[in-house]
Amino acid sequence: MRGSVQSDRALVWATLILGLVGIVTVYTASVHIADHTFGGSHVFLKRNIVRAAFGVAALLFAYRIDYRSYRKHATKAIICAILLLGLTLIIGTAIRGMRARLFMFQPGELAKLALVFYMADVMVRRKDEVDDFKFGVLPRLILAGLVVVLILLQPDFGNALAVALLSLILLFLGGAKLMHVGGLAALAGVGGYFAIKTVPHIIERWAVWRASFDLSLSGLDTKGAGYQIYQSLVALGSGGLVGRGVGESMQRAFIPDPYTDFAFSIWGEEMGLLGTTVVVGLFALLMIRGLRIARRAPDEYGTVLAAGLTAMITIYAVINIGVATAFFPTTGLPLPFVSYGGSSLVVNMAAIGVLLNMSKRVVPEPGAVSSLRIPVRKRSGHARKKSRA
Numbered sequence: 001m002r003g004s005v006q007s008d009r010a011l012v013w014a015t016l017i018l019g020l021v022g023i024v025t026v027y028t029a030s031v032h033i034a035d036h037t038f039g040g041s042h043v044f045l046k047r048n049i050v051r052a053a054f055g056v057a058a059l060l061f062a063y064r065i066d067y068r069s070y071r072k073h074a075t076k077a078i079i080c081a082i083l084l085l086g087l088t089l090i091i092g093t094a095i096r097g098m099r100a101r102l103f104m105f106q107p108g109e110l111a112k113l114a115l116v117f118y119m120a121d122v123m124v125r126r127k128d129e130v131d132d133f134k135f136g137v138l139p140r141l142i143l144a145g146l147v148v149v150l151i152l153l154q155p156d157f158g159n160a161l162a163v164a165l166l167s168l169i170l171l172f173l174g175g176a177k178l179m180h181v182g183g184l185a186a187l188a189g190v191g192g193y194f195a196i197k198t199v200p201h202i203i204e205r206w207a208v209w210r211a212s213f214d215l216s217l218s219g220l221d222t223k224g225a226g227y228q229i230y231q232s233l234v235a236l237g238s239g240g241l242v243g244r245g246v247g248e249s250m251q252r253a254f255i256p257d258p259y260t261d262f263a264f265s266i267w268g269e270e271m272g273l274l275g276t277t278v279v280v281g282l283f284a285l286l287m288i289r290g291l292r293i294a295r296r297a298p299d300e301y302g303t304v305l306a307a308g309l310t311a312m313i314t315i316y317a318v319i320n321i322g323v324a325t326a327f328f329p330t331t332g333l334p335l336p337f338v339s340y341g342g343s344s345l346v347v348n349m350a351a352i353g354v355l356l357n358m359s360k361r362v363v364p365e366p367g368a369v370s371s372l373r374i375p376v377r378k379r380s381g382h383a384r385k386k387s388r389a
Contacts, residue, residue, distance in 0.1 A: 007063070008359040011289040014282045015352050018337035019055070019345075021267065021279060023048055026340045028247045029259040029266040044259060044340065051342040055349035062353025067302060067361075070354075071121045078118040078143055081111035085150035096332070098154045106343035108156065111147050112163050113347050116170065116312055118143065120305035123174025127300070130175040137176050141167075141184070157195065157202055158331025162315050164188055169311045173304045209329035231255045232262050232324050235269040236276070243272030259340040261332055264324040279338070283317045286310070293359045306358050309351040316344075 023045070030044035070077075084107035093101040100106050122140055129136035144167040151160040168188070172181050196206045204225050211220040212229050220226040235251035238244070249269045252258045258266050268276040290310025297303040313336050320335040322328035334341045336348045 006360060007356045008289050008293060010285060011293075011352065011355060011359065014286045014289070015059075015337065015349070018279070018282050018286075019052055019349075021282075022263070022335075022338035022340075022345075023052060024246065025263045025267045025270075025338055026259045028249060028270060029252045029263060030340070031247070032253055033259075048340060051345050054342065055345040058346045058350040059353035059356075062350045063356045065357065067305060067354050067357050068299075070117050070305075071125075071301060074114075074117040074121040077114040078111075078147075081107060081114040082143070082146055082150065085111055085147065089150065089153055098156050100154050100156060104342075106341075108151050108154070108159050108163075109343040109347040111151070112166060112312055113351060115144060115147055115163065115167065116305065116308040116351075119167070119170035119174060120301055120308055123170065123176075124299075124301045124304055127175055131177060133177075133180050137171060137180050140171065144170075156332070157199070158319070158333045161192070161331065162319060162333060165315055166308070166312055169315075170304070170308050173307050173311075205329045209326070212326040215326060228256060228262070229323075229326055229330060232265040233326060235262075235265040236325065239269040239272040239275070241272050241274060243268070243270045243275055246270055260334060261320070261330075261339065262324055263339045264321055264335050267338070268324075280321065283314065283321075283336075287314045289359075290314075290355055293355050297358055298361050302358055302361070306355055309355055313348055313351060 026048045027042075027045040031041045034043040034045075035041040084102060088102040088107050089099055091102070092099040095101050100108055119140060123130060126136060144163075148160045148164050148167070151163060168181055168185055171184070172178075195202050197203070208220065208226045208229060211218065211226060212233070215233065217226075217230065217233075220230060222230040231251050231254045235249065235255065238250065244250070247270070249258075249266050251269055252266055255262050255265065264276070264279065267279060271278075287310055290306060290313070294303045294306035294310065297306055316333050316336050319328055319331055319333050320339070323330050323333070334344045337345065
C-alpha cells in the first residue's frame, strides 16, 4: 500500500453548502417569531451561528483524530450514552412534551453516534460470531434495543424509529444473516403496527398521513391535526419553480416552529423546485461520497464505520424531506445541517469530520475488504502479480 489521498473535497463542499442553507433558512423562517417573542429579529440567527461554530469545531476536532482510535472507547461510549438517556428521563428538560434535553444537550443525538462506533467495532471484532444469532447478534441487539426503548420512553417515536432502522443497517453491514435482519425488521414492523393501533398521537399522525399521502387532501382536517402538513404542502406548492425569493416566505407565519422540522418547506417556498432539488442533490452527493469512503477504507472497521455514519445522516434527511412532502407521517426529526438544533448539528458535523479523516488515509489494495457487503474495486494486473509474489 502506498501513498495517501487528500480529504474528500466534494464532501466538504456539500457539508458547507448545506450548513449555509441552514443558516439562511433558520433566519428567514424565524425572523417574525424572534421579533414578536424576543423583540429582535436576529435572535435565532445569532444562536444558529454560534451553534454552527461549535459544529465546525467538532468537525475539525474529529478530523484530526485517527478514526481507529475510537475503537477502544466504543463500548464505554455506548454505555455512557445509555446512562445519559436514562438520566434524561429522570431530570431532563421537556421539549414539546418529550423529556429529551439534559443540560442544554440532547443525549439521543449522542447515543446514535455512539451506537455507530460501537456496532462498527463489535461487529468486525467478533465477525466469526456474526452468523450465530444468540452469541453474535443478540448481545448487540440488546444494547441497540435499550437505546431505542429509552428514546421511546421520552416519548420520541420518530427518533426511536430512525435509530432502530440505523441498527438494522449496521447489523447488515457487519455481516449478519439476511434471515436475522429480515426477521428483526418484520418484528419491528409488527411493533409499529400495534403502535399505530394503540398509541393516541401515533394514531392521529397515521390518519393525517393517509389523508395527505396522495396530495388530494381529501378528508384532511386542515385546521386540526392536519394543519401542519397542510401548511407545509402549501409552502412547497407556492414556491413554484424558482421560489418567492429569500426572506419572502408567507407560510412561516402559519407553520409551527418553521425553522425546525419543516425548514425544508420554507426553503422550498423561498427557492422553489430548483432550490429543493439542490438540497436533495447535496444529500445524494454526501451519501455517494460517504459510501465511496467506506468502499476505500483501509480496514473492515473503517468500511462499516463510514457506511454507518453515512446511513445515520441519510436516514434523517430522507425522513425529514419525506415528512415535509407528505411521503411519510410526521415524525419531528430535524433535517441534518439545515434545521435549527445544536445537538443535531454538532453530532452530524463530528460524523463528517470522522469521514474526512478516513478519506485521507492510505488506500488499501483493491479487494482488501471484500468480505463486507459494500462492492470493492477489481484488482489491477499489477496488484494480482504482486499478490502472487
